[in-house]
Each structure stands twice: as structure tokens, then as C-alpha cells.
Amino acid sequence: xxxxxxxxxxxxxxxxxxxxxxxxxxxxxxxxxxxxxxxxxxxxxxxxxxxxxxxxxxxxxxxxxxxxxxxxxxxxxxxxxxxxxxxxxxxxxxxxxxxxxxxxxxxxxxxxxxxxxxxxxxxxxxxxxxxxxxxxxxxxxxxxxxxxxxxxxxxxxxxxxxxxxxxxxxxxxxxxxxxxxxxxxxxxxxxxxxxxxxxxxxxxxxxxxxxxxxxxxxxxxxxxxxxxxxxxxxxxxxxxxxxxxxxxxxxxxxxxxxxxxxxxxxxxxxxxxxxxxxxxxxxxxxxxxxxxxxxxxxxxxxxxxxxxxxxxxxxxxxxxxxxxxxxxxxxxxxxxxxxxxxxxxxxxxxxxxxxxxxxxxxxx
Numbered sequence: 001x002x003x004x005x006x007x008x009x010x011x012x013x014x015x016x017x018x019x020x021x022x023x024x025x026x027x028x029x030x031x032x033x034x035x036x037x038x039x040x041x042x043x044x045x046x047x048x049x050x051x052x053x054x055x056x057x058x059x060x061x062x063x064x065x066x067x068x069x070x071x072x073x074x075x076x077x078x079x080x081x082x083x084x085x086x087x088x089x090x091x092x093x094x095x096x097x098x099x100x101x102x103x104x105x106x107x108x109x110x111x112x113x114x115x116x117x118x119x120x121x122x123x124x125x126x127x128x129x130x131x132x133x134x135x136x137x138x139x140x141x142x143x144x145x146x147x148x149x150x151x152x153x154x155x156x157x158x159x160x161x162x163x164x165x166x167x168x169x170x171x172x173x174x175x176x177x178x179x180x181x182x183x184x185x186x187x188x189x190x191x192x193x194x195x196x197x198x199x200x201x202x203x204x205x206x207x208x209x210x211x212x213x214x215x216x217x218x219x220x221x222x223x224x225x226x227x228x229x230x231x232x233x234x235x236x237x238x239x240x241x242x243x244x245x246x247x248x249x250x251x252x253x254x255x256x257x258x259x260x261x262x263x264x265x266x267x268x269x270x271x272x273x274x275x276x277x278x279x280x281x282x283x284x285x286x287x288x289x290x291x292x293x294x295x296x297x298x299x300x301x302x303x304x305x306x307x308x309x310x311x312x313x314x315x316x317x318x319x320x321x322x323x324x325x326x327x328x329x330x331x332x333x334x335x336x337x338x339x340x341x342x343x344x345x346x347x348x349x350x351x352x353x354x355x356x357x358x359x360x361x362x363x364x
Contacts, residue, residue, distance in 0.1 A: 013363070013364055014034045014361060015086070015363075016033070016323060016332075017031055017065055018353055021354075021355035021357060022050065022354065023051060024051045027047065027354070029047040029065070030043065032332075033090060036320075039334040052068075053069050054106070055106070055107045056108065060362050063364060064086065064136040068105045068108045069082050078100070078101070080105075082094060082096075082138070083136060095135075095137045096138055101119055101121045101126050104122075106123070107164045111189065112167050115132055120176065121162060125159055127145045127165060145196050147160035151179075151181050152182065152206035157181070157207070159180055162180075169239070171191075172188065173187065173199065173242040174186075177213050177224060182205070182206055182208055184235070185198070186202075186242040186243070199241075200241070202243075202246060205229070205231070205233070208224075208226035208249070209227040209228025210224040211224075211226065214267055216290065221236060222236075223275060225277045228262070230253050234249070254282075261281030262279075262280050262281060263277055264310060264311050264313075269342060276313070276322065283309065285302070285322070285335075285344060303335070307326025307331040307333055309326060311357050313359065314360060315361075320339075321334055325357060325358065327356055332351040332352075
């Protein structure tokens with residue numbers, strides 16, 4: 001008889017939600033349960049009917065999942081947001097869907113109240129704000145910001161490419177990483193009016209290409225993983241004004257690596273001691289130690305992602321595991337995280353998922 005998965009004292013399960021590249025006719029959003037003792041992943045449910053539901057937003061308190069998707073409206077391509085309810089068995093039930101920004105969205109992030117979703121338009125150079133209703137359904141697009149200009153790289157940065165939005169710890173600001181412009185835009189987030197109001201901006205080194213952002217638990221440091229030149233930038237963050245100031249930039253690759261590479265995700269351990277980033281090409285997770293006084297980074301090691309093109313990864317809420325989504329060989333790989341050194345060790349536990357792009361662990 002197969003061993004039952006261990007539940008926490010509160011009887012919550014650690015569920016892993018996965019988004020992927022998919023056609024609408026195929027499964028695209030998946031729910032797994034993680035065995036807290038072994039790291040084993042067990043498939044609970046999968047949902048189809050969405051085209052390229054690559055990124056997900058999770059609201060634990062109301063047991064909702066929001067996926068981006070693509071559709072057409074009046075013959076033109078447009079982004080979609082699809083709301084799901086999650087029952088006690090991890091089953092996904094679609095609540096509703098609505099259109100967002102043209103021509104598509106590449107990322108979704110819920111604000112810290114769970115009342116809005118910010119969607120990023122890599123291809124359109126735009127960012128949208130979607131209201132989420134009290135019953136968990138997706139509401140309408142209530143605001144949109146359009147970026148203009150270009151960056152230093154004539155191929156990758158010929159126009160704006162907002163790749164992600166990150167809300168500040170106090171939920172007052174929405175920070176947009178624009179890969180095409182080498183800039184992080186800071187918008188004042190005004191939930192009463194449903195608006196994003198331009199506040200300020202900061203630049204990465206030319207040709208860096210900021211992709212995703214992560215706040216340090218102290219709220220004073222922000223880290224950007226830069227896709228185009230495979231680097232990590234440290235900014236100081238002034239919570240009162242949202243102002244950013246660049247402090248340092250370090251490589252994500254070993255000095256002897258000469259192959260092609262782009263970066264993807266960045267995450268910080270809950271204790272604030274370690275930072276992790278993923279390399280696509282080198283196919284690794286890089287680990288840095290964070291100086292507790294300055295926030296500067298010191299390399300610890302590179303670990304194989306155990307697959308090709310780790311487009312995303314996530315630390316579990318308890319900090320015990322890291323799950324890497326390797327897109328090119330359709331594989332989720334599970335690693336233990338040493339509680340003292342932060343070092344990663346492959347558990348041997350994997351799950352087969354078609355073209356995984358996003359992995360989101362949450363207690364449900």
C-alpha cells in the first residue's frame with residue numbers, strides 16, 4: 001500500500017501549483033501535493049482549456065489560483081486572466097475568466113491584499129492592473145501603463161519588455177522590471193482608485209535586462225536577476241518614497257563558462273541569509289550568501305538544476321525544499337535546503353510536467 005502523505009498539525013497540505021506552455025486542448029495548470037518527509041510530488045489535478053497559462057498567482061486565504069492565458073477578441077490576440085477555486089482535495093474548478101492587456105501577458109502577481117492582480121506584457125511593453133472580486137472571481141482591467149524606449153542591446157532591448165511586477169512589503173508600491181529598458185519602474189499603488197501612478201525609476205547596468213525581483217526580508221534591499229547579461233543587481237530601497245539606488249552587480253555564471261545563457265528566477269531564504277537564481281543554458285541554480293550588514297553577495301556554489309532550461313523555481317514556505325521547473329525536459333526536480341549552509345542537495349524526487357514555466361508552493 002502506498003504511504004499516505006504527511007499532513008501538518010493544522011491539517012494543511014503543501015500544494016504545488018504549476019503553470020506551463022500548453023495549447024488550450026491540453027492540460028496547462030497542475031496541482032501536486034508534496035510529501036513533507038521525502039519531497040515526493042503527487043499529481044492531484046490538472047486543468048485544460050487555457051493557452052499558455054505560464055504564470056500563476058496564489059491566494060491562500062480564499063483558496064484561489066489565478067492563471068494568465070491567451071485568447072482573441074475581435075480577431076486580435078489578447079491576454080486573459082482565469083480564476084480557479086481549489087477544494088480540499090486540490091481539485092481546480094474554474095470560476096470565470098476575463099480579458100486583460102494586448103497582445104498578451106507574460107507574468108501575474110497578486111498585491112499583498114489579494115484584491116488586485118498585476119499582469120506584465122513582455123510583448124506589448126505594457127503593465128495592467130486587474131481587480132479581483134470579493135467572491136474570488138476575476139474582475140475587469142482597471143488600469144494600464146505603457147512603457148516607451150529601448151535599451152543597450154539592439155536585439156534583446158529594441159523596445160520595452162516589462163517582465164514582472166513585484167509589490168513592496170507594505171503594498172504601497174508596484175515595482176516593474178523592464179528587461180527592454182534596463183530599468184525598474186516604481187509606481188505608487190492606489191487600491192482605492194485602482195491606479196498605478198508613476199513615482200520613480202532606477203537603472204541596472206546597460207545591457208543587463210532586469211527580469212524578476214526579490215525583496216530581502218528586512219525590506220531595505222531589492223535584488224534583480226538580469227536576463228540578458230546573466231547577473232544579479234543589489235539596490236537599496238527606501239520604503240517611505242519607493243526610491244531605489246544601485247549598489248552592486250555580480251555574475252550568475254562561473255567565470256570559466258563560455259556558453260549561451262539567460263537567467264530566470266530569483267528567490268531569498270526566509271531568514272535572509274541566502275539568495276538563489278536560475279541559469280538557463282548553464283542549467284544551474286546559483287547560491288549566494290547575503291552580507292547581513294550591506295546586503296552584498298558572496299558566491300557559495302552552483303548546483304545542476306537536474307534538467308534543461310530552469311525557467312522558474314521556488315522555495316517551499318518552510319524553507320526545507322527548492323523545486324526547479326526545467327522546461328526543456330519537462331521535469332520538476334526537488335532539492336533539500338540545508339538549514340545552516342543553505343546548500344542544495346538533489347533528493348532524486350521528480351515529476352514529469354509538459355513544458356513547466358512556473359511553480360508555486362502554498363499551504364492549502
